[in-house]
Amino acid sequence: xxxxxxxxxxxxxxxxxxxxxxxxxxxxxxxxxxxxxxxxxxxxxxxxxxxxxxxxxxxxxxxxxxxxxxxxxxxxxxxxxxxxxxxxxxxxxxxxxxxxxxxxxxxxxxxxxxxxxxxxxxxxxxxxxxxxxxxxxxxxxxxxxxxxxxxxxxxxxxxxxxxxxxxxxxxxxxxxxxxxxxxxxxxxxxxxxxxxxxxxxxxxxxxxxxxxxxxxxxxxxxxxxxxxxxxxxxxxxxxxxxxxxxxxxxxxxxxxxxxxxxxxxxxxxxxxxxxxxxxxxxxxxxxxxxxxxxxxxxxxxxxxxxxxx
Numbered sequence: 001x002x003x004x005x006x007x008x009x010x011x012x013x014x015x016x017x018x019x020x021x022x023x024x025x026x027x028x029x030x031x032x033x034x035x036x037x038x039x040x041x042x043x044x045x046x047x048x049x050x051x052x053x054x055x056x057x058x059x060x061x062x063x064x065x066x067x068x069x070x071x072x073x074x075x076x077x078x079x080x081x082x083x084x085x086x087x088x089x090x091x092x093x094x095x096x097x098x099x100x101x102x103x104x105x106x107x108x109x110x111x112x113x114x115x116x117x118x119x120x121x122x123x124x125x126x127x128x129x130x131x132x133x134x135x136x137x138x139x140x141x142x143x144x145x146x147x148x149x150x151x152x153x154x155x156x157x158x159x160x161x162x163x164x165x166x167x168x169x170x171x172x173x174x175x176x177x178x179x180x181x182x183x184x185x186x187x188x189x190x191x192x193x194x195x196x197x198x199x200x201x202x203x204x205x206x207x208x209x210x211x212x213x214x215x216x217x218x219x220x221x222x223x224x225x226x227x228x229x230x231x232x233x234x235x236x237x238x239x240x241x242x243x244x245x246x247x248x249x250x251x252x253x254x255x256x257x258x259x260x261x262x263x264x265x266x267x268x269x270x271x272x273x274x275x276x277x278x279x280x281x282x283x284x285x286x287x288x289x290x291x292x293x294x295x296x297x298x299x300x301x302x303x304x305x306x307x308x309x
Contacts, residue, residue: 005040012037034058084128084265088257094135096259104230107133107140108150108213115154116206118266119162125155128266143229144236145222153209157202163192 016033020026034057039049062068084090101107111133118125130151137147159165163172176188212218218226228234 008040011040080128080265080269084131084262087261089259089262089265090132091135092257093132093259093262098136098139101136101140104140104142105213105216107137107142108146109210111137111147111150112154112209112213115151116158118270119158119165125159126151129155132262138235141229141233141235143222143225145225146218146229149222150209150213153205157205161196161199161202163189168192 012033015036016029019029019032023029031053035046035049035053038052038057039046042048042052062071097110101110111129114129114133115125118128130147133151134144134147137144159167160171162168172188172192175191178184179186179188179191225237228237
C-alpha cells in the first residue's frame with residue numbers, strides 16, 4: 001500500500017537544495033536528499049533508508065539501459081568538446097568571430113544564438129558552447145558568471161522545448177507512461193507538441209537572456225560581476241576556483257586549423273542525431289537512440305583531432 005506523505009514529500013528536494021546552497025557540494029546534497037526520501041519510504045528507518053538508497057535508487061538506476069546510455073553520452077560529449085578545443089577548431093572559430101564581434105552586446109547575443117543552434121542535448125550544449133565562446137567573451141571582458149548564465153539558460157531550456165532531443169524524448173516517454181496507465185487514447189508526442197506554447201518558464205528563460213543581452217541590463221550580483229570584469233578586467237571573482245583547470249593548448253607548428261574543423265563535425269553530429277532519432281522512432285516508440293550518439297561523437301572527435309595536423 002502506497003503512503004501519502006502530503007507536504008512532507010517536499011522535504012527531500014528542499015533539503016537537497018538548501019544543502020547545495022550552503023555547502024556548494026551538489027552531489028553530496030543530492031545524495032542526502034535521496035537518503036531522506038528513502039528513509040521516509042522505509043517507514044522512517046534510517047538504516048533501511050541507507051540500504052534502499054543504494055539498492056533501489058542508485059544501483060537500480062545505474063542498471064537501467066536508458067540511464068546507462070545517458071551516462072555514456074555525457075562522458076563522450078565531454079570528449080567531443082575537448083577534441084574540438086585540442087584540435088584547434090574552437091580557437092579558429094573564436095578568432096574568426098572575434099574579428100566581427102566588437103562589442104559586449106554582440107558577444108552576449110552571439111553566445112545566446114550559439115546556445116539555440118546546439119539544441120540536441122542539454123549536456124552537449126553546455127560543454128560545446130561554453131568552451132567555444134569563452135575566448136570571445138574573455139576578450140570582450142564579459143564575466144564568466146555572465147557567460148555561465150547565458151550558456152546554462154539556453155542549454156537547459158532549448159532541448160526541453162523540442163521533442164527531437166534526448167530531454168524531449170524523455171518527457172514524451174513520461175507522458176506516454178501516464179497516458180498508458182490512465183488508458184488515455186491520446187498520442188503522447190502530439191500532447192507534448194501541443195503543450196509547448198504553455199511552457200512559460202522555458203520560453204521565459206530564453207527570452208530573458210536575449211533581453212538582458214540586448215539592453216545590457218544586469219541585476220544584483222550579476223551587475224557587480226559585470227562591473228568587475230569590465231572595469232577591473234577580472235573575469236572571475238577573487239577567491240573563485242574554476243571547476244576545471246584551464247590548460248594552454250599547443251598545436252604543432254605546421255598545423256593550421258580552420259573554422260571548418262569545428263563547424264563540420266558539429267553539423268554532421270546534428271544531422272546524424274536527427275537521422276538516428278527519426279530512424280529509430282525516437283520519442284514515439286520510446287526507443288533509446290542515445291547509445292549511437294557517443295559512437296558518432298567519438299569518431300568525429302578523432303577525425304577532428306587528427307585533421308589539422
